[in-house]
Amino acid sequence: MNFTLSEEHEALRDVAKNFLSKEVNFSKLLVPGATVEQAGYDEMWPKIVELGWPGIVIPETYGGLGMSYIDLAMIIGETGRYLASAPLFGTLAGAWAIEKAGSEKQKTDLLGSVAAGQLKLALAVSDADGNIDGEKSDATATESGGSWQISGSKSYVVDAPSADKIVVMANTNAGKKFFVVDRKAKGVTVELLKWRDITRQVANVRFDKAPAELLPESKADTWVWIRNRLYLVLAAESAAGIEKALGDAVDYAKERVAFGRPIGSFQALKHQLAELKGMSECATAGVHYAAWALTENDPKAAIACAMAQSYASEAYRDTTFRNIQVFGAIGFTWQMPNHLYYKRARSNAELLGSSRHQREQIIQMLEKDTSPLAA
């Protein structure tokens, strides 16, 4: 048993931190009226590729680094801490779909290209009502003469505008399957949304008889396998974002003087900040546990991932909300970065279903198998 990070994990995290602290610059985003177009999505990507991040958890057989989910959580945490704008979420998500459901040839070709930094991806699963687990999908795939076409739409697709290919979850006669579509193919329309979190590209995608390539190993459990990993990614972003928002609030409370004292000496603020510290520790512990469980293929991995996401997303929302309260009115202005974190937190709590939704999944898993409840 060893519940703490190794020196290697900490070193990896510090490399990412060091890189992102120099690369990420909010100056263009903090101009009122800024949109995700000013987030510099394309500028940072070549450097991220150089660091090998797109292929970090892609198995070595397919040209990736084959590192663990704990390693991944170290890096993703830092991208969350700095709100790095880059199509990493979409590329990881698409790559997981291909890893789980693709043929050997697709894995060799597509994952190899991702790892080499030549292919960016997005994963389209959400429907217009926000449902990501539904039996039905707003997109349907049909086969004729051995080739597939998709029609319909997918919503809230992260990183779709940057992606070269989009992996789509669509209905077929034989249930939900995953397909790969060229973003530039005829019949594919990507419509960038005015998403409140301007550090992240989110788009709707419409398909009109768009040519699609089936990932033939799509099975009933494919989506849950991917979803667990996406929970980890968002939770890792959130947990590190909590540390950042809390740290900023604490620093400000030490500096800002009112009524002759630093405002951080008032118990009303102290107690709030202490509570957030407790939440921050819990969120981080949950992320580490989920990352470990996925790495070890632990039977409790699905519960661990749902726990991490449900807790971290709510704690992130609470922390960023109170962060603005600690800063006072200045924290409510566009020119301060506080709102970027608040909006990221809110968005992280919506993109993969609500916290309540994840808690429902946890209870269902426990109802099916009560063994995790044995002391």
Next chain:
Amino acid sequence: MDFNLPGENDPRRIEVRNWFKAHPKATYPQMAKQGYTVPHWPRPWGLEADPELQLIIDEETKRAGIVPPHTYSPIATNQCGQSLLTHATDELRQELLPPAIACEQRWCMLFSEPSGGSDLGSLRTTARRDGDHYIINGQKIWNSMADKAQIGVVIVRTNPDVPKHKGLSIFLIDMKTPGVDVRPIMDMTGEEPEYNEVFLTDVRVPAKRMLGKEGDGWRIVMEQLQTERMGMTNPGAVWGFGPTARELILGLIQTDKIKDPVVRDEAAKIYVEGELLRLLTYRNLSNRINGKPPGLEANIGKMVASPHGQRMSDLAKRTQGPAGMIEQPEVLPLPDKDYGLFANWDYSYWFGVAATLGVGTQEILKNSVAERVLGLPRDLDPTAGVPYKEVARPQLKAAG
């Protein structure tokens, strides 16, 4: 990183289990000889056990049907006993520690006072030197086990001429000394009293029973209160004891009460928090194994755990409706195992009110997390630097 707890086949566990098999009715003195009552203490008292071995010994002790020493005699085997290793003379150690680790003498803390509450440093009990003795006068309160203990660890004021935290000293008194009067306090649960008040009237204590030197009292008490309870690995309903969120979910599933959508979500929330608290506790254990000093993380853990336990018992209680207002009802089914003092949801619920009062109130705990972990400025205490005798005048004058 490895989140697996020491397994059933862990060689150290097998060794401990074999010892208990060979000693089917093991007594505390036998366990003490083996180092099993205070495994975390240095030799020759303990085993210098790392937290993992402590966990194993704790689990195997319970499995053998024995109340763990840190539950039966917590003050002697844990918080206060340990501080004799650093602060006591050799003579005092030889006198008090052997019966302490054999659980033949139990100890109690005589810290809090009626007038002070959380502001322990303003305590009023005094000790006056009289030849090779001191004479103690005052009143203590909220002393658990004072009615059962043979030794009392009492903090008193030996010098009123210096600021309040500086004039304090600690004595180890025999609870049978004339002038020690222990009276149980009936708490709001109406169950067997957990707490006492202790009146000290002209109590003569030998000077050699002082722990450390005159004026060391505050520093030593702070150390004692920081000592982590390593046995406390379960996020139970009250201070880590009692049923946990796992038993809550199990009971709700067994009674179908989990089907109520509101109960369902609330229970899930509590379950998630309980699991994360477990991880925090184990991470603290790992930090100790990895040689990191016992930090202030324990404060964070307790700050989260106390209201967590209250919410947990509250949900269990609410599933009963009005039937839960009858004395000693069956609440939710509980798997058969040792829950310590808080063996059912009903008592956990009613006693749980005290979870955010005892061992430092929730508010003081938050202050300490804010000041000592986050580094926020300390709260103002206008009495902190003032000689105690000026502070102690009947009432403070209003500011200005």
